[in-house]
Amino acid sequence: MTRTSLQPTVALPRRAAAPTSERSSRRTAYRRGRPVRRRRGAGGLAVALSAVLAGWLAAHSGVVDVSALRGRPPVTAASGGEVSVVVLDGSGAETVSEDAGSTHWTASLAKLFVVQQLLEQDEAGTLTLDDADRALMERAVEVSDDQAMNSLWQDFGGAQLVTAAAEEFGLDDTAPPARSGRWGETTTTAADFATFLSDLGAHLSAQDLATMTAWMRSAAPTAADGFDQSFGLLSDQADTEGAVAGKQGWMCCLDDRRQLHSTGVLTDGRVVVLLGEFPAGTSWQEAQAALTATAESVVESR
Numbered sequence: 001m002t003r004t005s006l007q008p009t010v011a012l013p014r015r016a017a018a019p020t021s022e023r024s025s026r027r028t029a030y031r032r033g034r035p036v037r038r039r040r041g042a043g044g045l046a047v048a049l050s051a052v053l054a055g056w057l058a059a060h061s062g063v064v065d066v067s068a069l070r071g072r073p074p075v076t077a078a079s080g081g082e083v084s085v086v087v088l089d090g091s092g093a094e095t096v097s098e099d100a101g102s103t104h105w106t107a108s109l110a111k112l113f114v115v116q117q118l119l120e121q122d123e124a125g126t127l128t129l130d131d132a133d134r135a136l137m138e139r140a141v142e143v144s145d146d147q148a149m150n151s152l153w154q155d156f157g158g159a160q161l162v163t164a165a166a167e168e169f170g171l172d173d174t175a176p177p178a179r180s181g182r183w184g185e186t187t188t189t190a191a192d193f194a195t196f197l198s199d200l201g202a203h204l205s206a207q208d209l210a211t212m213t214a215w216m217r218s219a220a221p222t223a224a225d226g227f228d229q230s231f232g233l234l235s236d237q238a239d240t241e242g243a244v245a246g247k248q249g250w251m252c253c254l255d256d257r258r259q260l261h262s263t264g265v266l267t268d269g270r271v272v273v274l275l276g277e278f279p280a281g282t283s284w285q286e287a288q289a290a291l292t293a294t295a296e297s298v299v300e301s302r
Helices: 051-059 107-124 131-142 146-156 158-169 190-198 206-217 284-300
Strands: 082-088 094-098 245-252 257-265 271-279
Touching (some): 082 190, 107 146, 107 257, 131 146, 158 190, 190 257
Antiparallel strands (some): 082 271, 245 257, 257 271
8 A cells, every 4th residue: 555545445245244342432532534643651752763772672671661762862864753663572471662552544454454354254154255255365465455455345344344353352442444445544553463463373263373374474575556565574684584474554645644564473473563654755765764673673682
């Protein structure tokens, strides 16, 4: 996804998703059409994308509060953006947290909510997937195909699937888009998305988990729309020592901001979520460099 959210699709489910209750309106607040960036606890500070971050993280163990690096500018002058960061270890314990509760538009990360729910509900017999549906799901994950996602969103009621995933995984700050059909405007936080990735195994059968993980590990270097996916966790610089079960996201330019995200499960079991927001005047290359620098630092902080 490279421009503003896609044109609205009409959510008339061909095979309806399991009924779910409406989500509380308190979970995502909007101001002038965009989600308010809410923060948890004492309030996070934007991650400092600098050499000191890598050194500091490498030298410390336990829960890392990246805001302790305050004293450096909260963002790089080149990127002018902010990156929310959450890392969970293989047991699901949080080891890195910065700006974890700020609300972000998901862009293409929403595809994973939809794919996970379709696999789970097909296994439960709530709906039936055919080969064509599965092919669309695979393309939505591997090459981040927006047209495939449009079809899935319309055919199965994407907003209801996002709501179902949020309720099932306990994602209090995740919600479907306020504007019907604009699935890229689904909202989440780094904390919520890390929980979702960490808990996939508890909500999918072994076969479905293997299928979804295989699609995520097969992310193509170039997306269906021509966007370079080799940034952040999928960059060579991140040195993840094996294929990441990842999902990237990108979108521009709601409220004159770019969204650029890199998320995934590493081969050592760690879950890493990097949700970036940058001014529209920041180039994709600069934003990608910022996400990649953050990914390098986080991956090295064992």
